[in-house]
Amino acid sequence: MFDYLVVGAGLAGSVMAERLAKTGKKILLVDQRNHVGGNTYDYYDEAGILVHKYGPHIFHTNSREVFEYLSQFTEWRVYEHKVLGSVDGQFVPIPINLNTINTLYGLNLSSDQVEQFLKERAETIVPVRTSADVVLSRVGKELYEKFFKNYTKKQWDMDPSELDASVTARVPIRTNKDDRYFTDTYQVMPLHGYTAMFNKMLAHENIKIMLNTDYKEILDMIPFRNIIYTGPVDSYFDYCYGKLPYRSIEFKHETVNKPVFQPTGTVNYPNEQAFTRITEFKYLTGQQHDKTSVVYEFPRAEGDPYYPIPTAENAEIYRKYQLLAATTPNVYFTGRLATYKYYNMDQVVAQSLTLFKKIQQQVLNAETQVNEKQNIRA
Structure with a gap:
């Protein structure tokens, strides 16, 4: 029993x-x-590179209780995730910040100036109900279309105007140069991988x-x-x-015969590509290897349930x-x-x-x- x-x-x-x-x-x-290990399961691929089978999982939390609980089962590697977006033929930081605006428009604005820049473009929307409303009311139509509209359509197969505000409300807009994807107190990766952590747990x-x-x-x-x-x-x-x-994802894993594939851990592709993002695992794990492994993510209607x-x-x-x-x-x-x-x-x-x-x-x-x-x- x-x-x-x-x-x-x-x-x-x-x-x-x-x-x-x-x-x-x-x-x-x-x-x-x-x-x-569920969706956090990781393993060493044929090239000997530690990869996440179901796409990148980066651990971050403000909860000391959660961090200390998991610390019983793993040592940690400090890792601050950074994401770039491929927009207008160049890589710019995501979430949108001061560097994003300056790079995209060839400007040299200060934090105060970029705040004003965004205010002038923001649309007045009351009440804010949808994902489109959230972004349009913060950054206006042009940046909404460059960064959010097509990415959201690919991810959800729905227009942002049909989705709850919570989808895009998760993504901050910054007026400083902080280009970390997360700002949590604890930003770490299990030193020997998630599967090793689960085995110990x-x-x-x-x-x-x-x-x-x-x-x-x-x-x-x-x-x-x-x-x-x-x-x-x-x-x-x-x-x-x-x-x-649910929305599902098809993961296409690929090993590349060179040490580095892209300039940061994850690059988002908001526009014409069929995939939403590419992640290079060695950034996440800190592993040294003369080859590198990446994963492309293709949103799908059918498959394992990932996103309600x-x-x-x-x-x-x-x-x-x-x-x-x-x-x-x-x-x-x-x-x-x-x-x-x-x-x-x-x-x-x-x-x-x-x-x-x-x-x-x-x-x-x-x-x-x-x-x-x-x-x-x-």
Whole structure:
């Protein structure tokens, strides 16, 4: 008898498995794929270069709790990710900052001047409802079309005017020269890779792992008391309210016979190319090698579910599933797919740590009630 069947060996499920195992619970961790680590899984390709199978995963967080928790399972390499955009035949920093504007327009503006430059071009939009509204109200039509419009169309196969404001609200606009993609307190990469971190996290005698396994195939074969579910919430309930749509990505990995392929870790291609970006992994990992490996990302409608599509209609469908999930006994839902929301890695870890504390409190409350009843009888 297992105390918990944990469905999904990505961050959400593995954090839950590790935490619960430490309290003496017996855990069966199941994943459809042939590896742990979920979308953060990395491996050494044929050239001997450490690559991320499912596209680049750069760890960044402002949460000391999350950082210290993961630090139990890995040493870190400090890494500040930088992104360039291929716009008008030149590479310019993304997010848009002072250097972006000066390079793009051949100017020499100061921070105050670039702020005024953007203000003069910004459109007055009230209320701000869509992804297009967010960008147009901050930088105006020209920069919106150069950087955001086509990139968003490629990524989502929808016009930005059809998407929730949250999609582009995630990307800052800066008036200084800070060309880091993230500004979090902790910006690091696992020194030996994500897979090594997961292997250490899950190396506990109370955790048994089954890979290449659909959890539904074993529900009637292996006894357990509770489920931690990190898969698609609509799938758990057999799509009773319809299918929640996702965008997927096709990854094209390529090894190049030279030490460096591009000028920074990731280059975005907002316009005519079929792919959205190219990432070169050696920037992320710090690995030294006379060859280099890159990945091209091609957004797709079909494939593994990566990005929940943020529209009002989809949010309404999810709310129905959310209510079902909240009223399903002995099943706990955590992670991107189970809560139909795009989270950064640190947010997934934080969500599972919070769920673990909630379960611990429930156990404590139940034990207290039992003790109180026994005292009354006595």
